[in-house]
Amino acid sequence: MEENTNRGLMAGLLAGAAIGISLGLLYAPRSGVETREMLRKRADDMKVRAESLSHSIRDKVAGVAHPIGGDGHGEAQT
Template sequence: MGKGKNTAGIIAGLLAGAAVGVVLGMLYAPEEGKETRKKLKAKANDLKDQALDEYDKVSEKVKSEYGNLSDKAKENLDKVVSSVKDSYEKYKHTAANKASGVVKEVETELDALK
C-alpha cells in the first residue's frame, strides 16, 4: 500500500510540474490576454482530466491489491482455523484417554483401600 501512495505522489508531482510549466509558458507567450486565458482554461481542464484518469487507475490498483490481500488473509485464517480444529481433535482424544487412565488408576487405588 505504501507503493501506491508513492506512485500517487509522483504522479501528482509530475502533473503539478507540468501545470506550472504550461502556465509559465503561456504567460510569457506573445498573445492577447483573452487568448491566453482560453488556453490556460483548456490546459487546466486537460490536466484535470489527466489527474482524474490517473486517480482512477491508482484507485483500481489499490482496490485490486486490497482484494488480493483480503483473499490471502482469508485463506491464511482458514488454514489456521483448520489446524486448530485438527489439533483440538487430536489432543482431545489423547487427553480423554489419559483422563480415563487416571480414573482407572484412582478406582484401582480406591478398591485396594477397601
C-alpha cells in the same frame, strides 16, 4: 515504499508541468482572450487526467485489497 516514490514522482511531474505552463504563459505572444481560452482548455485536460489517474489508483488498490481477502476496510470476509 514504492507507493511513496510513485506519489512523489507524480507530484513532481505535476508541479513541473504547472511551472512550465506558467512560464510559457508569461512569455507567450497571445492576447488575453486567447490566453484565457487556452487556460480553460488546459485546465479541463488536467482535470480529465487527474480523474483518470484517480480511477487508475483506485483500481490498483482494489486489486491489491481483494486478493488479501477483504475490502480493505477491516477484517477479511469469510
